[in-house]
Amino acid sequence: MASIAFADIALRLQAALIGESVRMGQIPPIVAVLDFGVLRNFWAAHPNDAVSFGSFENRRDAVVQTGPCGPVLWMDPVSSDYRAVFGRFLKAHWGATTDLTHSGYDVDHLYNRARAKQYGYHLVRMFLVVGDINRDHGRSYEKQIGSAERNRFVKIMKLLDGMSELKALGLPPVKDGLLTAPHYIAAQQAATAYGIPVASTEQTLREMYRRAHPDD
Numbered sequence: 525m526a527s528i529a530f531a532d533i534a535l536r537l538q539a540a541l542i543g544e545s546v547r548m549g550q551i552p553p554i555v556a557v558l559d560f561g562v563l564r565n566f567w568a569a570h571p572n573d574a575v576s577f578g579s580f581e582n583r584r585d586a587v588v589q590t591g592p593c594g595p596v597l598w599m600d601p602v603s604s605d606y607r608a609v610f611g612r613f614l615k616a617h618w619g620a621t622t623d624l625t626h627s628g629y630d631v632d633h634l635y636n637r638a639r640a641k642q643y644g645y646h647l648v649r650m651f652l653v654v655g656d657i658n659r660d661h662g663r664s665y666e667k668q669i670g671s672a673e674r675n676r677f678v679k680i681m682k683l684l685d686g687m688s689e690l691k692a693l694g695l696p697p698v699k700d701g702l703l704t705a706p707h708y709i710a711a712q713q714a715a716t717a718y719g720i721p722v723a724s725t726e727q728t729l730r731e732m733y734r735r736a737h738p739d740d
Contacts, residue, residue, distance in 0.1 A: 530627045533618050534652045540594040550719045552684040556635035556645040562680050598647040601640040607631040610650050630658040635682050636666045643678045654694045665697040669736040686728045698733045
């Protein structure tokens with residue numbers, strides 16, 4: 525029963541993520557910011573979306589974003605109890621009736637937690653990801669891209685990249701530079717959501733793989 529309940533919540537979270545990208549003007553959703561002011565100022569420039577913010581459980585390290593696409597939890601990546609906090613957030617805002625134990629889902633930072641701490645991002649979007657998929661991305665892509673881009677320029681915010689979008693949608697990472705049938709379907713959906721050619725979204729996934737595996 526718990527797995528079914530969380531599978532439903534995961535689908536709703538995915539729909540909210542895609543819906544937010546459309547409302548932002550067909551750009552990927554924000555997944556990490558240097559500080560709360562960056563997030564607040566971005567949405568202040570989109571007054572028609574009526575997005576507001578408040579602390580979660582009066583914590584200084586957890587912020588709830590509410591708006592037309594549903595509530596989002598942002599957390600400081602240094603926080604160690606993020607799984608328990610996100611579980612309570614799902615109960616308070618998404619109707620979960622059980623905790624995440626044995627659910628088959630991981631609580632994930634949609635921008636890699638280690639990289640967020642390294643680059644000084646103080647708020648990262650939290651998400652619900654199938655456990656096996658999350659760990660596959662960690663082994664096959666996130667560790668490698670973190671090493672390849674360890675000296676990258678730090679921007680005030682990070683947008684959801686194509687590989688992380690695959691993870692959020694419950695799909696495995698690109699391996700050996702080869703796209704599979706689910707990747708092509710996801711690329712088509714992304715092209716529609718972002719208003720760009722599908723060939724561009726497919727190429728982006730291949731390029732992300734090559735950045736993470738420059739010696740392949």
